[in-house]
Amino acid sequence: MQAFNYQQPHEIAEAIRMIKAPRAKFIGGGTNLVDLMKGGAESPLTLIDVTRLPMAKIELTADGGMRIGAGVRNSDAAHHEELRQRYPLLAEALLSGASPQLRNMATVGGNLLQRTRCYYFYDTAYGECNKRNPGSGCAARQGINRIHAVLGASEACVATHPSDMAVALLALDAVVKVEGPQGARDIALADFHRLPGSTPEIDTQLRPDELIVAVWLPPSRAASHSHYLKVRDRQSYAFALVSVAVALELEGGQIAGARVALGGVAHKPWRAAATEAALTGAPYSQATIERASALAMQGAVPLAHNAFKIELGRRAVARALTVAGERT
Numbered sequence: 001m002q003a004f005n006y007q008q009p010h011e012i013a014e015a016i017r018m019i020k021a022p023r024a025k026f027i028g029g030g031t032n033l034v035d036l037m038k039g040g041a042e043s044p045l046t047l048i049d050v051t052r053l054p055m056a057k058i059e060l061t062a063d064g065g066m067r068i069g070a071g072v073r074n075s076d077a078a079h080h081e082e083l084r085q086r087y088p089l090l091a092e093a094l095l096s097g098a099s100p101q102l103r104n105m106a107t108v109g110g111n112l113l114q115r116t117r118c119y120y121f122y123d124t125a126y127g128e129c130n131k132r133n134p135g136s137g138c139a140a141r142q143g144i145n146r147i148h149a150v151l152g153a154s155e156a157c158v159a160t161h162p163s164d165m166a167v168a169l170l171a172l173d174a175v176v177k178v179e180g181p182q183g184a185r186d187i188a189l190a191d192f193h194r195l196p197g198s199t200p201e202i203d204t205q206l207r208p209d210e211l212i213v214a215v216w217l218p219p220s221r222a223a224s225h226s227h228y229l230k231v232r233d234r235q236s237y238a239f240a241l242v243s244v245a246v247a248l249e250l251e252g253g254q255i256a257g258a259r260v261a262l263g264g265v266a267h268k269p270w271r272a273a274a275t276e277a278a279l280t281g282a283p284y285s286q287a288t289i290e291r292a293s294a295l296a297m298q299g300a301v302p303l304a305h306n307a308f309k310i311e312l313g314r315r316a317v318a319r320a321l322t323v324a325g326e327r328t
């Protein structure tokens, strides 16, 4: 591993000043970044530890929403009583990720910025990876691509985003709060992660010198009818092949509002817009679920080994809608 400096600021302004150092990176729990450094896929010269910064609180906000500090550990968020009551979908998604030990270390900010699990990205023995080495090609296109994207991919990259938490946050219309040398700004979670296009080395809209300070959740009317469904090779300690976050607002048997987000299928958490449109205003029924879930994978293009994700995606959406609607 490349030698690096380690800094431990206690103030946000100090951390933002420190990130100006050459090849500096923030580090949260280190559960992703340190692996990448050990394998040589990332080689920062300075690490700025964000876990001593004053951003590890979960608070209710005056507008009825909730603010989760970027330094909050995944376990603390998942077991926070008020969060579980107001946003059970988020708690479910968090608890489906990784293992208890990893969740005890992983932070909310780091989870959003974790990198793809594409094998060719991690294994530096492969020269071809546009995400790791722009312009080098994409080994996954012709290689083993069972876990890769079927939606929104590009010629340059077919990687998926691995976070469970981010899929639930998309369905909850979350906003990412960031601060940098140019001030503070809000980025809607829907716009936070990018599609690969011709620059797959850039995962998100966050600038390299910006710090995630919190995630804000608007008040949700879907708490009692939401569900996170994760389909994976093993029941525990495995990334999603396909996942679905569903949040329904049911009023007297009608669907007044619907949010459906998919994980494991694209370079970013994917909003199933056609499914949401088919659900909204319709009666909650088996016929509606069948019609809406059939639209969930619209536009999907399979690679050699992942065509199964298209049917799996439709079925997972149908199942998640059924579970969410039947909850009381």
Ligand SMILES: Cc1cc2nc3c(=O)[nH]c(=O)nc-3n(C[C@H](O)[C@H](O)[C@H](O)COP(=O)(O)OP(=O)(O)OC[C@H]3O[C@@H](n4cnc5c(N)ncnc54)[C@H](O)[C@@H]3O)c2cc1C
Residues within 6 Å of the ligand: 025, 026, 027, 028, 029, 030, 031, 032, 033, 034, 035, 050, 070, 071, 096, 097, 098, 099, 102, 105, 106, 107, 108, 109, 110, 111, 112, 113, 114, 162, 163, 164, 165, 210, 211, 212, 213, 237, 238, 239, 240
């Ligand atoms: C074996 C294993 C299994 C896993 N399984 C799952 C799973 O099933 N589902 C799932 O969702 N995840 C899974 N993960 C991933 C895990 O959730 C992430 O590694 C973790 O969430 C990253 O958080 P962290 O705080 O450790 O990030 P770090 O590794 O510290 O950082 C990750 C990235 O975020 C940046 N960063 C961190 N904090 C900030 C901030 N506040 N502002 C700006 N940049 C920041 C760092 O610079 C780095 O680029 C797994 C990981 C492992 C090792």
Ligand code: SF4
Residues within 6 Å of the ligand: 116, 118, 119, 120, 121, 128, 129, 130, 131, 132, 137, 138, 139, 140, 141, 156, 157, 158, 159, 200
């Ligand atoms: S899919 Fe993306 S991350 Fe994987 S090898 Fe291709 S360019 Fe690299």
